[in-house]
Amino acid sequence: MRRISALKIKTAVTELTRRANFFLRKDVLAGLRKAYSGEKNKRVKNILKAILDNAAIAAKEKLAICQDTGMPVVFAEIGQEASIVGDLKAAINKGVEEGYKKYCLRNSIIGDPLARGKSGFSPCVIHADIVKGDKIKLTLLPKGFGCENKSQTKMFRPTAGIEEVKKFIIDAVKSAGPDACPPYVVGVGIGGTADYAALLAKKALLRKISGKGLQLERELLKQINKTGIGPMGLGGASTALAVHIESYPTHIAGLPVAVNISCHALRSASVVL
Amino acid sequence: MKKINTPLDLNKIKSLKAGEELLLSGVIYTARDQAHKRLAEAIKKGARLPIELKDAVIYYCGPTQRPKGKVLGSCGPTTSSRMDAFTPLLLAKGLRAMIGKGKRGQEVKSAIRKYKGVYFVTYAGCGALLAGCVKKAKTIAYGDLGPEAILKLEVKDFPLIVAVDSTGGSIYGKD
Numbered sequence: 001m002r003r004i005s006a007l008k009i010k011t012a013v014t015e016l017t018r019r020a021n022f023f024l025r026k027d028v029l030a031g032l033r034k035a036y037s038g039e040k041n042k043r044v045k046n047i048l049k050a051i052l053d054n055a056a057i058a059a060k061e062k063l064a065i066c067q068d069t070g071m072p073v074v075f076a077e078i079g080q081e082a083s084i085v086g087d088l089k090a091a092i093n094k095g096v097e098e099g100y101k102k103y104c105l106r107n108s109i110i111g112d113p114l115a116r117g118k119s120g121f122s123p124c125v126i127h128a129d130i131v132k133g134d135k136i137k138l139t140l141l142p143k144g145f146g147c148e149n150k151s152q153t154k155m156f157r158p159t160a161g162i163e164e165v166k167k168f169i170i171d172a173v174k175s176a177g178p179d180a181c182p183p184y185v186v187g188v189g190i191g192g193t194a195d196y197a198a199l200l201a202k203k204a205l206l207r208k209i210s211g212k213g214l215q216l217e218r219e220l221l222k223q224i225n226k227t228g229i230g231p232m233g234l235g236g237a238s239t240a241l242a243v244h245i246e247s248y249p250t251h252i253a254g255l256p257v258a259v260n261i262s263c264h265a266l267r268s269a270s271v272v273l
Numbered sequence: 274m275k276k277i278n279t280p281l282d283l284n285k286i287k288s289l290k291a292g293e294e295l296l297l298s299g300v301i302y303t304a305r306d307q308a309h310k311r312l313a314e315a316i317k318k319g320a321r322l323p324i325e326l327k328d329a330v331i332y333y334c335g336p337t338q339r340p341k342g343k344v345l346g347s348c349g350p351t352t353s354s355r356m357d358a359f360t361p362l363l364l365a366k367g368l369r370a371m372i373g374k375g376k377r378g379q380e381v382k383s384a385i386r387k388y389k390g391v392y393f394v395t396y397a398g399c400g401a402l403l404a405g406c407v408k409k410a411k412t413i414a415y416g417d418l419g420p421e422a423i424l425k426l427e428v429k430d431f432p433l434i435v436a437v438d439s440t441g442g443s444i445y446g447k448d
Contacts, residue, residue, distance in 0.1 A: 043294075050396040050432075058401035064337045064347035067400040067420075104338040104346050106420050116307070119419045146352045146374070146397075178445070179352045179375035181398040232397055232434075233375065233445055265398045 002079075002134035004273055006086025009136070012271045013074065013095025016140035018103050019269035021064045024055040027208040028185070028266045031241035034211075035183055044236030048183075051231070051264055062103070066265040069105040070142030072096045072124035073202065081134035089126060092138070097121040108145075127199060139206060139270040147180035147263040153198050156255040165190070165257055166220060172259040173224050173240065178233020181263035184240045185209065186224065189258040191250040201260035204244035206268055217243045231264075276430070280328040281369045286391045289435045291442040295393075296430040301330040301372065303424040305351055308415050309359040316362055323414030323423060327367035333374075335420035336400070336410075345410040345426070347400030350374040353392070357381050364388040376445050377437055386441035393433040394444075406431040 024032075029052070036048040058065040074092050078084075100107065100121040107119045131137075152172045156164060169188055176184070189200025220243040230236035241264070250256060277285060279299025289295070302324050304312065315322055333353050337346030353373030360371065361384035369390055374397035377385075385392060396402060409427035416422050436444045 047396065050399050050402060054396070054399035054402040057405065058347070061343075061401060061404075062340065063343075063401040063404055065401060066398050067335060067337045067347040067349050068351070069337060069347075101338075104340040106335065106337040106346075108335075108420065118417065119421070149352070177376055178397075179354060181374065232394060234434075263398050 001081055001083040003083050003085050004136055006084060006088060006091035008273060009084070009088065009091040009138070010095040010098070012138060012273055013092050013140065014099035014102065016138065016269045016271060017072070017096060017099025017105065020140045020142050020267045021069050021103065021105055022062055023059050024065055025266060025268060027210070028241070028264070029055060031209045032183070032264060035238035035241060039236050039238065041230070041236040044231050044234055047231040047234065048238070064105055065267060066144055066263070067106060068144035068146060069100065069108065070144045071109065071148070072100075073141040073143050074124050074126050075139040075141070075203070075206070076126060076128045077131045077137040078128060079133035079135045080130050082136050092126055093122045093124060096124045096140075136273045137270060138273065139268055141202070141206065141268040143202075144263055144265065147176070147184070147261045150176035150180045150261045151198070151201070151259060153194055153256065153258040155194060156257060158253055158255050160255055165255070166223070168257055169220055169243070169259055170223055170227070173229070173261065174227055176261050177229055180261050181265065182229055182231055182233070182240065183238040183264050185262040185266050186220070186240050186243045187260040187262065188243065188245040189260070190245060190256070191248040192256060194256050196248060197256035197258040198260070200246040200248060201258040204246045205260060205262045205266060207244045209242040213242070214245060217245055279330055281330060281391070282328050283389055286369065287389065287439050289391055289438050291435050291438045291444045293435045295433045295435070297330070297433050298429050298431070299427070301332045301426050301428055301431070303334045303336070303426060304331050305333050305335050305421050306355055307418050307421045308423050309356050311415060313359045313362055316366055326363060328369045329367070330370040330372065331363070331368060332372040332426065336424070337420070339410070343404070345404055345407045348404050348407060349400030350395050350397055353377060360384060364390050372433060382437055382441050382443060385437050385439065389439045391435060391439055392437035394436040395431065395433055403431070
């Protein structure tokens with residue numbers, strides 16, 4: 001067994017809050033630059049320029065890329081031969097809390113979803129997975145709620161065709177319209193159970209934008225970009241930068257599909273301990 | 274680009290058309306979900322409001338904490354439609370302009386036309402860039418709401434696009 005202390009985990013998570021919130025992912029920046037250079041509508045091109053300028057200012061001034069520093073979501077891939085000394089969940093939450101305080105990020109977390117009340121910095125949402133090996137990989141995804149609010153999950157009949165699934169995904173983007181800060185990255189989870197499809201949709205946002213991918217992803221991207229929503233809903237060629245689909249086996253009686261939309265400020269950072 | 278200063282009286286906004294781009298300078302107030310709920314409750318009770326709504330500009334924004342040495346943290350717009358339920362009442366009480374992101378509902382557009390208001394959008398997801406337009410910031414009400422408190426901001430050349438003009442014309446068309 002390889003021992004990893006909770007303190008080391010906490011410190012690493014604190015650093016992830018800085019990296020994720022101040023520095024836009026390189027693949028997202030590349031996607032935005034490509035959208036900017038390909039855009040012909042002058043007003044929309046200016047908006048894309050503002051988005052790129054914003055990322056540069058955030059990095060330089062050590063300001064959050066977006067004031068909605070999200071509900072922090074932490075993916076912990078824990079090697080089965082790693083032994084954690086101390087309280088893992090407490091370490092992750094403490095790391096988030098310390099980072100959000102230290103780097104002046106936003107306290108957007110409400111303790112009681114119905115009673116509401118004062119907001120704080122934690123807890124975050126933790127998805128833990130057991131993997132091979134003796135290391136721990138931690139990924140922080142600060143997920144803003146302008147786009148999280150546009151998430152959708154649907155349980156299709158097992159006899160539903162792919163066209164129905166495609167329509168559901170495209171309609172989810174259309175119903176988000178300009179509200180969730182396009183150009184989007186559209187995360188899709190297909191299969192598993194209702195909860196697992198939703199998790200896959202979120203995990204799909206972690207995959208790097210590559211311009212490659214499945215035929216279905218490319219086809220959906222093309223159709224989404226034909227909707228003409230565009231940055232701030234003002235048209236143009238880039239409603240989405242990418243569509244990422246993650247699939248998993250499912251039950252003979254169903255076909256769960258979930259869509260998790262990310263705004264253009266798709267932020268995440270990882271570390272391996 | 275056309276420049277405009279607060280307070281936004283009717284004369285300043287009535288000629289604005291959906292799609293027009295402007296730079297706004299002057300005083301604006303941040304208010305989002307919980308502050309709207311409290312303002313609406315106060316109006317219904319006939320209580321005194323913490324801000325003067327007549328000709329005021331409300332910015333749907335909940336900034337990050339203020340970093341040391343800076344006026345304010347990142348401060349971009351939040352989704353406007355969440356405030357739709359409260360907006361007609363605020364417009365009836367004199368609110369002139371709103372700044373946010375995204376579409377508004379039919380009732381809000383009707384109320385904008387009725388009370389001669391205006392709805393602006395600004396660069397969404399660009400809170401670090403917009404922070405550069407804020408010259409002063411002060412919490413003036415509902416401090417217990419943290420990021421949802423009402424702040425008085427003094428802004429300089431804050432970039433706006435007219436999304437719904439005083440005739441109800443919308444940059445997003447008829448839907």
